[in-house]
Amino acid sequence: MTSSHNSPCNRAHSPAQNRGRKQAKPAEACPHAARCGGCAYQGIAYKEQLDKKQEYEQKLLSSYGSVSRIIGMDKPYHYRNKVHAAFGRDRYNNIICGSYEESSHRIVDNTACLIEDTRAKAIIEVIRRLAGDFGLKIYDERNGTGLLRHVLIRTGHKSGQILVILVMASTFFPSKKNFIRELIRECPEITSVVININNRRTSMILGDRQYTEYGSGYIEDTLCGITYRISPKSFYQVNAVQTELLYTKAIEFARLTGSETVIDAYSGIGTIGMTVAGHVRKVISVETNTDAVKDARRNAKANNISNIDIYADDAGRFMRRMADNNETCDVIFMDPPRAGSDKVFLNSILKLMPSKVIYISCCPETLARDLAVLARRAYRVTAIQPVDMFPWTSGIETIVCLERR
Structure with missing residues (x-):
């Protein structure tokens, strides 16, 4: 799953202080690092980041088998295709926007970020300026007043498409048409603009209601040769470059022959299942999020993938029913x-x-916990491969192959 910029699992093994560590080159330094807290490995050379992650994986997982060398990125910058900015005002009443300070809702006014898509950051800066020009009321989290709460931008790595989601506290948006017209004029690379309404006093970014104001309301991107529709709420891996590598390695570990029935659990918009579909007889895709399931079904149809069945269900209960009905599968x-x-x-x-x-x-911690159950008697671990999906943060993606004893 996608790692958030700032998450409890990431913080669990982040360095307390980077004292005595090799400092990053000036081009790698982020002026917002001290307040933001999202990039736990700021000030550490990239190779050393990989070494630290490798060491941590070995500490947690080596009792189950040999941990292969972590696979890093050639260009570990600006990889995030999903960029979020919270909006507010500072004590001088200036509009500020950016990420939240670690463990708080104080906004870090960051105009640049080492890991976020540069096109998205530039568009956010235009929105900030236009909000001032149009006199748009900025949401005040303390008293629940104002209009513009967040901007969420999703970009297609290969398609180049850009989806802008403006999160508003109300449907009342003065000069909306003119605002969006000017935004598109200044940023013609934008593919679509969606207005999302979130009028609740909540830390959740997106509300339940939304409507498309410009374009199709979604973008498309290609991953492992398959084109996916990505809507505002769709799950999609934030690092497309490493995701292709991740999926290729996962399929390699499975050693598929073409005759298998496989289950893609926690399937999101179907990226793993559809990548696997060309290598097996049948894919059963199971996901609880109904928006993601709708996207997955569209994706399968658009890519002419006919050997995949997609279900909106809890994967555990679904698989238990399969077992109760004496149904089988070869790989999960x-x-x-x-x-x-x-x-x-x-x-x-x-x-x-x-x-x-x-x-x-x-999350290596929860992986180790779950392996303790699976590898206790029924399965043995035959491969462990860490992949650096989230450079500069302490997040690690890991592929583990378990084979029945």
Whole structure:
């Protein structure tokens, strides 16, 4: 799953202080690092970041098997294709926008970021200026007044398409048409603009209602030769370059022959299942998020992938029903959220007993916890491959291959 810029799992193994560490080159230094806290490895050379992540993976996972050398990025900058900026005002009443300071809702007014898409950051700066020019009321989180709360931008790595989501506290948007017209005039690279309404006193970024103001309301991007539709709420890996490498390695570990039935659990918009579909007889894709399921079904149809069945369901309960009905599968690909899997899902694996489980994890701590269940008796770990999906942060993606004993 996608790692957030600033998350509990990331902070769990971030360095307390980088005292005595090799300092980054000037081009790598971020002036906002001290307040932002999103990039735990600021001031550490990239090779040393990889060494630290490798050391941590070995500490947590080496009891299950040999941990391969972490795969890093050739160009570990500006890889995030999903960029969020919270809006507010400083004590001088200037409009500020950026990420939240670590463990708070204080906005870090960052005009540049080492890991976020540069096109997205430039568009956010235009929106900031236009908000001032148009007298747009900025949301005040303390008293719940104002209009513009957040801007969320999603970019296509290969398509170049850009989706801008303006998160508003109300449907009342004075001079909306003129505002968006001017935004498109200044940023013609924008593919679509969506207005999302979030009128609740909540830390959630997106509200339940939204409407398209310009373009199609989504973007498309290509991953491993398959084109995906990405809507405002869709899950999509934030680092497209490393995701292709991640999926290629996962398929390699599965050693597929073409005759298998596989389950893609926690499937999101279907990226893993559709990448695997060309290598197997049948894919069963299971995802709880109904928006993601709709996108997945569209994606399968648009790419003429006919050997995939997509279900809106809890994967653990779905697999338990399969086992109760004496149905089988050969391989499970699982990519759970940061919290890892749960007892229902893990027990359903042990009941269904596929020959292989390919576990893709974005949190080494919960991965180690879940492996303790799966590798205790029924499975043995045959491969562990860390992938650096999130340079400059302490996040690590890991692929583990488990084979039935």
